[in-house]
Amino acid sequence: MNSEKTTTLNHNLTIGQRISTRGEDFIVTGTNTNHDGSQLLEAEGISELVKGKRFSFDTNLDTDIKPIDPNFTTLIPDTDSGYRKTKLFLETQIRNSAIFSDKITIATKAAINAAEYQLTPTLKALQLPRPRLLIADGVGLGKTIEVGIFLAEMIKRGKGKRIMVLAPKSILAQFQQELWNRFAIPLVRLDSDGIAKIKSQLPANKNPFEYYDKTIISIDTLKQNAKFRHYLEKSRWDVVVIDECHTVANDRSQKGDLAQFIAKKCESLILTSATPHNGKKENFANLINMIEPTAIPKNGEYDKSHVEPYYVRRFKNDIADETVRANFQERKIVRSSASLSVDENDFLQYQQELKFLAIEKIKEGNEQKSKNDFLFSIGLFKGFMSSPLAALESVKRRLEKVKVKNNSDDSFEDNVEILETLKTKIEKILSAKSDTKYKKLKETLLGLGWSGKKQDDRYVIFAERIKTLEYLRDNLKNDFKITDEAIAYFHGGLSDSEQQNIVEDFGKQDSTVKILLCSDSGSQGVNLHYFCNRMFNYDIPWSLITLEQRNGRIDRYGQKKTPFIHYIIAESDIDGLKTDLHIVDRLTKKEEEVYKTLGDAGSVMKLYDTDKEEKFIEQAFLKQNENFLDSTAKAMVDFDFSTLFNNEDDKTAVLVTDNPYEQPTSIYSSDFKYYEALFEQLDSAKQLQHKEVTVAEDYIEIVNTKDLNQILFDLPPESKPAIGSLYKLSLDKDLVQKSIEDARKKKGAWAEFQVLYDLHPVVRYFMTKLEASVDKDVALVAKSKIFPAQTSWYIFQGQIANNLGQPVLSDFYVVGLNDDGTIHRKTLDLNQFISEFKLSEKLFTETITEEDLANLQSILPDAVEWAHSRMQEEQQLLEGNMETKMATYQTKIESWHAAAIEQLEIDFTDKSLGNYWAKMKDNKQREIETILSSSSQYFQDLTSLQGQPYLKVIAVFYNS
Structure with a gap:
């Protein structure tokens, strides 16, 4: 050369x-x-x-x-002691570079005790052309942690700069804190308060999704604000996360349409839900199509082979690791019997008479009117079993409507006489205070030694009706003489800020709330287990799915005490009523059975939808069938989802690989040694203010200066210390996790310590500062006798990008030359170079002459040519692998396209091709062709490597 x-x-x-x-x-x-x-x-x-x-x-x-052009790199000597700057610059380049691996590279350094099952979603997603996956793990298994692992790995790969999380409004703050405290991933919260702040800070025409790279917002907020749709149309993300994705499964709904639109605006997509489908085959297909548009055949007929690559679904009984299972406590069920009072039996006797009268008429053939009467009687029963006040509210509302319309007739719900009778009987129960279920609740609380005082335990009480929550609040306040601050209630009618404040407050040790009254709006995703291990189902929902979700609020990963689930079971000997009460009680027993065996409550009735389950229970009341759960409701649903989610041979229950961890390349013996050297170097180079950074034995303190505060403008405001106060970062995960727990002691507090690792924005800032201390077209030179005489060793970073502009390979390697430019050692991996020449050990600074520099500069083009030759070899090898992937994918997508066109012809065979049907067919065909074209082009760009490899000279070591 x-x-x-x-x-x-x-x-x-x-x-x-x-x-x-x-x-x-x-x-x-x-x-x-x-x-x-x-x-x-x-x-x-x-x-x-x-x-x-x-x-x-x-x-x-x-x-x-x-x-x-790496040939034009200027070589300058490093004069620092032990070549600290060269080592640091090289190490920082390694740590800041995107890594390309299908293994876990950094997430386990976060403040988590990672269970291997929690790595599986990321490992599986990384095997796909685009990392897009449905995480459908059961209630309480830690899906937020799994999302954090995925996001950390995407950020490390350079594919997670722009992130948007869509979550229910009640858990925005909870989700935001979890990702910051454990993974140092900063999400700006765009709830009503956050949006108000943005409006005061940003110009009216500024797109918040462009101003902030990482945001969390509820899909309801996006849906209700037309301006946000405009912002979305102009934005793209690296990763979008949609939590509780079953709420967007129907693509004909406003939420579903919006989710479908957003799924096209991102590279990676993560959907999460413990109830990932509602029994409708089409709706589940919509979720999978958001992940991969060609996964589901156009005829709608799909099986496990079509969807298995795109989801993971596990339950507690799938987790074999005993150390992990120790994070789940064995729950205890407490069942209390409440024999109904004379007044209650009187009301329910009347309700049962109405019910049986309706059933008789249904049998006689007068179906529609009688069915309405039956539903009215069952609605009365359900309302009353929530609370007498809830039933009274329903009756009074109906009575007012009937009187306004002035059209009393034979139907129960429009019969003034019946309604007045019902009203009188309920009012008698309330005035006589003969509500035995409430009495049993009060008796149970007293028996537990609870009085609502500061030292007492806190409890969650679930009920369906808001009137029941009000009823319980008023009675408990009166009977236990407790203040307004000791009792709170949560329901869907509250604003997002109100919901988040209630959840956060209840999760703090200093909370004054001793009873949290919750509607089923609080049954999904909300963490209520931090300082609470006792829950009452005051009424019993007619859905196993809802019951499982309720119980999962305190019975979940990380609960430190035994969770106690209380049921108050009403009892009566009245014909019909006894059966109805047994039917409801069977639900609680079946949920417990599922908890101990199957793991998936939705698989019992095979309806997978709370509304459908409630209708199924209504049929049990109609038929007076106490054994309704012994037979399947399969006939009521269009598809048996157990064929998709049967875990017996499901690889998602175990790790995708036996060796899930990528071994890092590093010059330093530990992460702390690197960070210690980093801040020493910045300090000695006068790049830190006086006492801006303090390095202690196991953690680092960094002052939040005005400049740093401004640079990190997009961190959550709650996560930032006041100007002049300290960021405290530690490698001790136990310390950080204790800090997270300590933060739960006080309302409004965030963790004092955060995890010290490369993804923390503060750490990244100082790493970038070190990088910037070496000019972009400069490489540092170090001389040492540890290398063979008359040799020089050029360290390169090489990257290869695809036609999307995404780097698909990043490599650090070394070219060894003799002083005359001839090859001494063909390229070797940086890891091997560090190990062979013991770069991790102390080096001694030597004098580097101008003559030596001139010679190193003169033979640099030879090193570049050898390096370029290696990158071309790697590119050719990669191109071969990419071509194989492309051929496989092209065959798959062409098969999908052919089947889709064939199905289109079948669908329109019997339709006259008038203007309407012709236009409809044309639209369908255009949709198919668009999916084919965009998918083919995307994958072609993903696998095409036409650009020149990129080379950068990082450093040069030599011995004269």
């Missing part, structure tokens, strides 16, 4: 190429050719001032654009 070699700049720029313009470096992510042969370039910044930002350039206007 010729040491006089020079490189000719190529101005026909391609995607993936690195360019320099306006004094900064960029990667080309898109190109268009103008009619005059010039180019329009889409690019993303990669040097310090522009890193991560997106730009557009016109080569007619930006005439200084040129590809970055």
Whole structure:
């Protein structure tokens, strides 16, 4: 090779190429050719001032654009003791570079005790062309942790800069804190308070999704605000997470349509739900199609083979690791019997007479009217079994409507006489205070020694009706003489801020709330287990799914005490009523059976939808069938989902690989040694203010200066210490997790300590500062006798990008040359180089002469050529693998397309091709062709490596 070699700049720029313009470096992510042969370039910044930002350039206007050429790197000597700066710069380049692996690389450094089952979603997603997955684990298994692991790994791969999380409004703050405290992933919360703050801080026309890279918002907020749709249309994300995704499964709903739209605006997509389907085959297909549009055949007929690559679903009984199971406590069920009072029996006797009268008429054939009467009587029963006040409210509302309409007739719900009778009987129960279920609740609380005082335990009480919550609140306050501060109630009518405040307060040790009254709006996703281990189902929902969700609020991963689930079971010997009460009681027993064996409450009735389950229970009342759960409701649903989620041979219950961890490359013996050296270097180079950073034995304190506060403007305000106060970062995960627990002692407090690792925004800031201390076209030189005499060792970073502008390979390796530029050692991996020459050990600084530098500079093009040769070999090998993947995918998508067109012809065979049907067919065909075209183009761009490999000289070691 010729040491006089020079490189000719190529101005026909391609995607993936690195360019320099306006004094900064960029990667080309898109190109268009103008009619005059010039180019329009889409690019993303990669040097310090522009890193991560997106730009557009016109080569007619930006005439200084040129590809970055490693041959023009300037070599300068490192004069620091022990070549600390060279080592740090090299290590920081390694840590800041995107990694490309299908294994776990960094997430286990977060503040979690990662269970292997929690790694599986990420490991499985990384095997897909685009990491997109449904996490459908059962209630309480820690789906938020699994999401955090995935996001951390995407950020490490350079594919998680822009993130949007969609979550129910009640858990926005909870989700936000969990990701910050454990993973240092900063999400700006766009709830009603957050949006109000943004309006006061941002110009009216500023898109908050462009201003903040990482946000969390509820889909209801997006749905209700037309301006947000406008913002969404102009935004793209690296990752979108949709929590409780079953709420968006219906693509004909406003929420579903919005979710389908957002799914097309991101590279990676994570959907989560413990109840991932509602029994409708089409709705579940919609979720899978959000993940992969060609997964489901157009005829709608799919099986496990079509969807298995795109989901994980596990339950407690799938977790074999005993250390993990120790994080779940064995629940205890407490069943209390309440024999109904004379007044209650009187009311329910009348209700039963109405019910049987309706049933008789149904049998006689007068079906519709009698069915309405039956439903009215059952509704009375359900309302009353929630509370007498809830039943009274329903009766009074109906009575008012009937009197306004003035059309009393034979139907029960429009019969003034019946309604007045019902009203009188309920009012008698309330005035006589003969509500035995409430008396049993009060007796149970007294028996537990509870009085609502400061030292007492706190309890959750679930009930369906808001009137029941009000009834309980008023009675408990009166009977236990407790203050307003000791009792709170949560329901869907509260604003997002009110809901979040209640949940946060209840999860704090200093909370004054001793009883939390909850409607079923609080049964999904909300953590209520931190300082509570006792829950009452004051009424029993007619849905096993809802019951399982309720119980999962305190019986979940991380509960430290035995969870006690209380049921108050009404008893009566009245014919019919006794059966109805047994039917309701059977639900509680079946939920417990499922908990101990199957793991999935939805699999019992096979209806997978709370409304359908309630209707099934109504049929049990109609038929007076106490054994309704012994037979399946399968006939009522269009598809048996157990064929998809049977775990007997399901690989998602175990790890995808036996070796899930990627071994890192590092010069330092420990992470702390690196961070210690980093801050020593910045301090000695006068890049830190006086006492800005304090390095202690096991943690680091960093002052939140005005400059740092401004630079980290997009951290959650609650996570930032006041200016002049400290960020406290530690490698001790136990300390950080204790800090998280300590933060639960006081309302409004966030964890004092955060995890010290490369993804923390504060740490990344100082790592970038170290990077910036070496000019972008400079490489540091170190001399040492540990290397063979008359040799030089050039360390390169090489990257290969696809046609989407995404790096698909990043490699650090070393070229060894003799002093005359001939090869001494063909390229070797950096790991091998560090180990062989013991770079982790202390080096001694030696004098580097101008003559030595000149020689190193003169043979640099030879090192570049050898390095480029290695990258071309890797690119060719990668292209071969990519071509195989492309051929496999093309066969799959063409098969999907052919089947879709065939199904289209079948669907329209019997329809006359008038204007309406012709247009309908044309729309369907256009949709198919669009999916084919966009999917084919995407995968072609994903697997095409046409750009030149990127090379950067990081450092040079030598011995003269």
